[in-house]
Amino acid sequence: MNVFDAITQRRSHRGTFQKRAIEAADLEKLIEAARWTPSPFNVQPWELLLIQEAEGKIALADVTERSVVDQFKDAKFLDDNSRWMRLTEAEWQKYGDGVLLEEHVTLPKPLQDAPDKLLQSLLKNAKSFTLLGHLGAGKIPAKEIATQVREAPLLMLVTMNCKRYPPGEGGTRWMWLSMGMLIQNILLAATALKIGVQFVSPPLERAADREHIRQLFNIPTSHEVITLLRMGYVEESGRDSVRLETSEFVHFEKVRDTER
Numbered sequence: 001m002n003v004f005d006a007i008t009q010r011r012s013h014r015g016t017f018q019k020r021a022i023e024a025a026d027l028e029k030l031i032e033a034a035r036w037t038p039s040p041f042n043v044q045p046w047e048l049l050l051i052q053e054a055e056g057k058i059a060l061a062d063v064t065e066r067s068v069v070d071q072f073k074d075a076k077f078l079d080d081n082s083r084w085m086r087l088t089e090a091e092w093q094k095y096g097d098g099v100l101l102e103e104h105v106t107l108p109k110p111l112q113d114a115p116d117k118l119l120q121s122l123l124k125n126a127k128s129f130t131l132l133g134h135l136g137a138g139k140i141p142a143k144e145i146a147t148q149v150r151e152a153p154l155l156m157l158v159t160m161n162c163k164r165y166p167p168g169e170g171g172t173r174w175m176w177l178s179m180g181m182l183i184q185n186i187l188l189a190a191t192a193l194k195i196g197v198q199f200v201s202p203p204l205e206r207a208a209d210r211e212h213i214r215q216l217f218n219i220p221t222s223h224e225v226i227t228l229l230r231m232g233y234v235e236e237s238g239r240d241s242v243r244l245e246t247s248e249f250v251h252f253e254k255v256r257d258t259e260r
């Protein structure tokens with residue numbers, strides 16, 4: 001697969017994976033793709049933790065489940081979320097950003113059948129969703145995401161060794177940039193290998209959960225846990241995604257008059 005195809009065909013994979021483990025040769029390629037990531041002063045601050053055994057997967061699934069349940073009770077989180085939730089395919093295409101609600105959460109049946117207008121107003125009023133969260137509405141999506149974590153053939157915890165900082169005031173900032181590049185290298189290599197990847201952010205949202213995970217896996221205190229990826233061979237591909245038009249984010253020669 002050429003690199004441009006990998007870039008445009010890569011998708012976040014939220015479905016189930018084939019049951020089989022990632023082949024050793026493919027795993028080696030993913031790691032090799034990560035290894036060649038650029039970094040400031042070539043400090044290479046990353047360390048990857050690969051989790052293939054049930055024990056680690058169960059532990060991460062448990063943290064995920066708890067964090068999603070709590071997110072459904074958190075008005076600020078829900079409020080911020082609602083800004084980016086698109087209720088219909090048409091709305092998603094129109095905005096060219098955000099995520100499709102149905103791809104992220106399976107709502108309780110009465111909400112699934114609710115008219116878009118009602119859902120819209122619920123989403124715009126985070127407090128009502130918080131109430132639903134306290135009544136247990138978060139449990140369904142939490143269980144679903146936790147199951148996906150537990151059943152993924154491979155989980156990868158991406159960590160940053162903060163001791164490997166580059167010189168300069170911007171040190172940590174450049175390290176974070178290169179961590180993003182590392183993840184993208186992995187995502188693109190995975191796309192070429194027909195391996196689907198999904199970011200699983202909820203268990204790393206809160207400092208206390210990150211600390212818990214650090215301890216669970218014996219990760220040194222010098223390391224920041226950056227992200228959790230779940231991976232496996234995809235059963236089918238071709239999910240949709242949307243993007244802004246290029247004219248909405250590319251600008252040419254926009255110098256302020258006064259500075260000419």
Ligand SMILES: Cc1cc2nc3c(=O)[nH]c(=O)nc-3n(C[C@H](O)[C@H](O)[C@H](O)COP(=O)(O)O)c2cc1C
Nearest residue numbers: 010011012014098099198199200201202240241242
């Ligand atoms: C830092 C980061 C965190 C993300 N967290 C999640 C997540 O927790 N769950 C999820 O399903 N997708 C997550 N995503 C995927 C985005 O939702 C996705 O990239 C975006 O909606 C565009 O869709 P696409 O990747 O399929 O093109 C995350 C992406 C990034 C870069």
